Amino acid sequence: MREIDSKMVTETISTLLQDGCYRLSDDVITALRKAYQREESPAARNVLAKLLENAEAADRDEIPLCQDTGMAVVFLELGQDLHIIGGDLYEAVQEGTRHAYDRGYLRKSVVDKPFSARTNTRDNTPAVIHTSIVPGEKLKITALSKGFGSENMSRLAMLTPAGGRQGVIDFVVKCVDEAGANPCPPVIVGVGIGGSAEKCMLLAKQALLRRVGDPHPDSEIAELEGGILNRVNDLGIGAMGYGGRITALAVHVEVFPTHIASLPVAVNLQCHSVRHREATL
Amino acid sequence: MPPMKTISMIPRSVQLPLSDDVAETLHAGDELLLTGVMYVGRDAAHKRMIETLEAGEKLPVDLKGQTIYFMGPTPARPGKIIGSAGPTSSYRMDFYSPRLMAEGLKGMIGKGMRSLEVKAAMNQYKAVYLGAIGGAGALLSGCIKKVEVVAYDDLGTEALRRIVVHEFPVTVVNDIYGGDIYEQGRAQFRIAAPHPAAVQ
Numbered sequence: 162m163r164e165i166d167s168k169m170v171t172e173t174i175s176t177l178l179q180d181g182c183y184r185l186s187d188d189v190i191t192a193l194r195k196a197y198q199r200e201e202s203p204a205a206r207n208v209l210a211k212l213l214e215n216a217e218a219a220d221r222d223e224i225p226l227c228q229d230t231g232m233a234v235v236f237l238e239l240g241q242d243l244h245i246i247g248g249d250l251y252e253a254v255q256e257g258t259r260h261a262y263d264r265g266y267l268r269k270s271v272v273d274k275p276f277s278a279r280t281n282t283r284d285n286t287p288a289v290i291h292t293s294i295v296p297g298e299k300l301k302i303t304a305l306s307k308g309f310g311s312e313n314m315s316r317l318a319m320l321t322p323a324g325g326r327q328g329v330i331d332f333v334v335k336c337v338d339e340a341g342a343n344p345c346p347p348v349i350v351g352v353g354i355g356g357s358a359e360k361c362m363l364l365a366k367q368a369l370l371r372r373v374g375d376p377h378p379d380s381e382i383a384e385l386e387g388g389i390l391n392r393v394n395d396l397g398i399g400a401m402g403y404g405g406r407i408t409a410l411a412v413h414v415e416v417f418p419t420h421i422a423s424l425p426v427a428v429n430l431q432c433h434s435v436r437h438r439e440a441t442l
Numbered sequence: 443m444p445p446m447k448t449i450s451m452i453p454r455s456v457q458l459p460l461s462d463d464v465a466e467t468l469h470a471g472d473e474l475l476l477t478g479v480m481y482v483g484r485d486a487a488h489k490r491m492i493e494t495l496e497a498g499e500k501l502p503v504d505l506k507g508q509t510i511y512f513m514g515p516t517p518a519r520p521g522k523i524i525g526s527a528g529p530t531s532s533y534r535m536d537f538y539s540p541r542l543m544a545e546g547l548k549g550m551i552g553k554g555m556r557s558l559e560v561k562a563a564m565n566q567y568k569a570v571y572l573g574a575i576g577g578a579g580a581l582l583s584g585c586i587k588k589v590e591v592v593a594y595d596d597l598g599t600e601a602l603r604r605i606v607v608h609e610f611p612v613t614v615v616n617d618i619y620g621g622d623i624y625e626q627g628r629a630q631f632r633i634a635a636p637h638p639a640a641v642q
Contacts, residue, residue, distance in 0.1 A: 202631060204471065204613065204623075211575050211611070219580035225516050225526040228579040266525055268516040268599055281598060310531045310554070310576060342624050343531050343554035345576035397631030401553065401575055403471075403613060404627020434577040 163298040164244045165442055167253035170302070173440050174257025174288075177304035178233055179265035181436035182225045185216040188373040189435045192410040196347055196400070205405030209347075212400075212433055227434040230267035231306035233258045233288035234366065240297035251290055258288040270309070291363065303370055305437040311344035311430040317362055320424040326385065329354060329426050334392045336428040337409065342402020345432035349373060350393060350412040353427035355419035365429035368413035370437055377414060386412045400433075453611060459507040460548045465568050468614045470621030474572065475609040480509040480551070481592070484530050486600040488538040490593075495541060502593035502602060506546030509572075513551075514599040516579070523589045524605075526579030529553040532571070536560050543567040551612055555624055564616055572612040573623070585610040 185193075190213070197209040219226045235254050245253075262269055262285035271286065272279040295301075316336045320328045333352055340348075353364025376383035390412040399405020410433065419425055456464060458478030468474070481503060483491070491501055512532050516525030532552030539550060540563035548569050553576040556564075564571060574582060588606035595601050615623050 202627070204473075204627065207473070208575055211578050211581060215575075215578040215581040218584065219526075222580060222584070223519060224522075224580035224583050226580055227577045228514060228516050228526040228528050229530065230516060230526075266517045266519050268514065268525075270514075270599075308577075313531070341555050341628075342573075343533065345553065395633035397628045397633065398624075399627055399631060401573065401613075402555075402624045402627065403573075404623070404629075404631045406631060432577055 162242055162244050164246050165300065167245050167248035167250060169442055170245070170250065170253040170300070171257040171260065173302055173442060174235065174254055174304055175260040175264070177302065177438035177440060178258065178261035178306055179267070181304065181306050181438045182230050182265060182267055183223065184220050185226060186435065189410075189433070190216060192373045193347075193433065196407040196410060200400070200405050200407050202399050202403065202405035204403035205399040205401070205407065208400035208403065209407075225267060226436070227308060227432075228268055229270065229308040229310060230262070231308045231436065232271055233261075233285065234305040234307050235288045235290050236303040236367070236370070237290065237292045238295050238301040239292060240299045241294050242298040243300055245300075254288055254290055255286045258286050259284040300442045301439065302442065303437060303439040305370065308432055308434060311348060311432040314340035314344045314430045315362070315365070315428060317358060317425070317427045319358065320426055322421070322424050324424050328424065329385070330389055330392060332426050333389050333412075333428055334396070337393050337398070337430070338396050340430060341398055344430045345434070346398055346402060346408050347400055347410045347433050348408070349431040349435060350389065350409050351429040351431060352389070352412065352414040353425070353429070354414060354416045355425060356417040357419075358425060360417055361425035361427040362429065364415040364417055365427035368415040369429060369431045369435075371413045373435065374411045382414050382416055386414050389414070455609070458509055458549075458607075460509060460570070461507070462568055465548060465570050465618055468570050468617050469619070470614050470617045470623040470626060472614040474612050474614065476612060477608050477610070479604060479606055480511050480549075481505070482511045482513050482603040482605055484512050484514045484600055485534055486597045487594050487602045488535050488542075492538050492541055495545070501545065503604070504546075505542055507548050508546070509549030509551060510542070510547060511551040511574070511605070516599075524583055524586050527583040527586055528579030529574040529576055532556055539563065543569045556616060561616055561620065561622070565618055565620060568618045570614060570618060571616040573615040574610070574612050582610065
């Protein structure tokens with residue numbers, strides 16, 4: 162059985178989180194440039210140009226892209242034939258998070274006792290960890306720094322099956338419309354369809370991890386993504402809500418079978434400051 | 443990256459603190475470059491300020507005529523005065539803002555929509571709400587020339603700060619006349635939803 166040391170997990174998490182907070186990935190830069198070229202609204206074009214300048218400044222001057230360096234959400238795909246040695250796997254993830262936010266001069270935004278004392282944990286832990294066990298002897302790590310301006314605009318609806326495709330579209334469009342300027346558009350719209358309530362929300366989050374603008378491999382789902390994107394961009398919200406043609410850079414949908422009694426739909430929005438990275442050990 | 447020209451009206455330079463006379467000339471959609479002193483505070487600092495006022499005590503700073511920026515920065519690297527410094531969502535301050543406007547607060551800087559109560563108070567107290575670009579914290583950081591914590595140091599990133607800015611870019615979101623760039627912008631670019639049957 163293959164073995165890896167938990168210290169490698171810690172180091173990888175720290176590197177992924179820091180890299181994400183300082184450097185906008187190529188797919189996002191490309192999407193922002195395309196949006197700039199297509200946008201008709203001068204105010205929105207100004208915002209898009211400034212966001213591209215911001216990405217340059219962040220990289221050059223070693224300043225995080227956004228001051229909300231988020232809560233860390235970590236996805237582990239653990240091969241069942243891999244043995245982690247040298248310590249607790251989850252503690253290794255937390256240590257990597259601690260290290261990233263400390264050494265990377267990232268903002269510590271996590272508070273304990275959320276409905277009462279709201280005491281800052283001072284090291285941005287705990288990271289939220291989602292683990293799946295997969296065949297093989299590798300560990301795939303995906304680390305996302307999720308800002309909460311967009312996270313606060315998340316919604317879940319348990320539609321009736323009669324709602325169908327149109328019900329899904331209408332709910333997603335309504336969520337983006339109501340969120341308006343708040344989630345820092347242009348956004349990536351993550352949509353989960355199916356599963357149980359919590360599975361549906363997880364699908365919406367996982368949808369955000371796809372490269373921006375890559376369509377779903379299933380043509381029916383890809384077509385739904387295109388249909389929702391057109392409707393969302395017809396809302397006219399535009400970059401930072403100042404009015405414009407581009408409200409979303411992409412709509413990503415993930416689907417899972419569900420119960421005969423339900424049509425769950427979840428929306429998880431991602432601001433333009435898309436910060437996720439992955440590595441396989 | 444190819445050079446990208448910013449196509450827009452030429453922003454107007456505005457000195458802080460704001461006077462009533464200047465506030466009256468600002469309209470939703472105007473692009474401004476702010477220079478001067480502003481305060482920085484977000485959720486926790488607002489909560490403390492309101493608790494202070496409710497206890498009948500004086501605020502740690504005189505807000506009369508001042509502008510407050512809803513922001514909590516990342517830690518400064520060695521040799522720097524501040525880290526990333528973009529706006530946070532303003533609606534979380536809606537509960538507190540009218541009370542601070544009653545104390546003389548003239549300007550607020552953040553991002554995202556405000557409540558009807560806040561907009562009514564802006565009209566009543568002749569205060570304006572200005573939008574900074576969310577997620578442009580690295581760029582905005584460069585406009586900040588001086589930083590000092592003036593109260594609530596224990597709140598860390600949420601402490602109350604006084605900063606000096608030079609040509610800090612903002613857009614007037616809500617003016618004192620009820621103008622709202624979010625509503626106006628959306629109305630201008632919105633395309634009515636087609637009949638459901640036409641949606642593919």
